Amino acid sequence: xxxxxxxxxxxxxxxxxxxxxxxxxxxxxxxxxxxxxxxxxxxxxxxxxxxxxxxxxxxxxxxxxxxxxxxxxxxxxxxxxxxxxxxxxxxxxxxxxxxxxxxxxxxxxxxxxxxxxxxxxxxxxxxxxxxxxxxxxxxxxxxxxxxxxxxxxxxxxxxxxxxxxxxxxxxxxxxxxxxxxxxxxxxxxxxxxxxxxxxxxxxxxxxxxxxxxxxxxxxxxxxxxxxxxxxxxxxxxxxxxxxxxxxxxxxxxxxxxxxxxxxxxxxxxxxxxxxxxxxxxxxxxxxxxxx
Numbered sequence: 001x002x003x004x005x006x007x008x009x010x011x012x013x014x015x016x017x018x019x020x021x022x023x024x025x026x027x028x029x030x031x032x033x034x035x036x037x038x039x040x041x042x043x044x045x046x047x048x049x050x051x052x053x054x055x056x057x058x059x060x061x062x063x064x065x066x067x068x069x070x071x072x073x074x075x076x077x078x079x080x081x082x083x084x085x086x087x088x089x090x091x092x093x094x095x096x097x098x099x100x101x102x103x104x105x106x107x108x109x110x111x112x113x114x115x116x117x118x119x120x121x122x123x124x125x126x127x128x129x130x131x132x133x134x135x136x137x138x139x140x141x142x143x144x145x146x147x148x149x150x151x152x153x154x155x156x157x158x159x160x161x162x163x164x165x166x167x168x169x170x171x172x173x174x175x176x177x178x179x180x181x182x183x184x185x186x187x188x189x190x191x192x193x194x195x196x197x198x199x200x201x202x203x204x205x206x207x208x209x210x211x212x213x214x215x216x217x218x219x220x221x222x223x224x225x226x227x228x229x230x231x232x233x234x235x236x237x238x239x240x241x242x243x244x245x246x247x248x249x250x251x252x253x254x255x256x257x258x259x260x261x262x263x264x265x266x267x268x269x270x271x272x273x274x275x276x277x278x279x280x281x282x283x284x285x286x287x288x289x290x291x
Contacts (some may be wrong), residue, residue: 049256051072076260092221
């Protein structure tokens with residue numbers, strides 16, 4: 001008798017859980033679809049308006065262009081986008097390499113080597129994440145002038161590196177803690193020294209989080225505005241965010257050219273994330289999932 005009662009109740013529970021799971025999936029799909037629309041629509045709108053004339057943009061901002069005006073992109077390119085693009089590439093690549101190198105070595109030392117006051121150093125690094133860059137603008141202005149690197153690439157490269165090291169160390173450290181020490185022990189038995197273990201064992205094993213950290217920093221450096229505005233005066237050294245703002249004043253009401261410039265500025269980061277998206281997702285999920 002009891003068996004006959006328990007079976008329907010078990011079936012009802014499974015049916016209820018199945019319905020709940022289906023509803024959860026539907027809600028998830030709806031939310032993800034809305035997110036895709038919110039992200040893709042503004043980008044598609046900017047791309048389409050970059051091919052229009054000024055009259056088309058204001059008369060039919062949501063429609064397709066009557067003819068595709070590639071000359072808007074040529075005009076934007078000639079107005080200085082190429083120079084701003086190269087400046088951003090130089091600053092972004094240099095600061096990314098510096099941040100990853102110093103952060104990986106610091107994370108390795110904090111997780112794999114016995115150093116004094118390791119916990120205190122970790123707390124200090126995490127405290128650096130709480131420092132707002134805007135608070136340091138005035139003292140940094142004087143410091144860069146005293147070091148004679150104001151209005152140079154080095155001003156942005158050093159500042160971007162310094163302000164992003166705490167977060168990047170925290171990110172890579174969380175991943176390195178989860179790595180097995182068996183391969184390190186085998187390398188030690190084979191006679192490898194500390195540097196060889198770091199470069200030949202730890203860095204290859206940490207590739208997913210290294211790629212994730214590099215992409216996050218590249219996105220920060222590519223879009224950073226405050227430091228680039230305050231510490232760079234020369235038009236030849238301006239990065240894309242500041243350069244596009246200055247270009248807006250030059251093109252005045254020629255909005256399609258400005259949209260074309262925005263599209264050109266966004267292409268490198270889009271391609272970079274598409275190339276590294278698999279490692280990016282893997283690095284973040286494994287690092288925080290295991291940590």
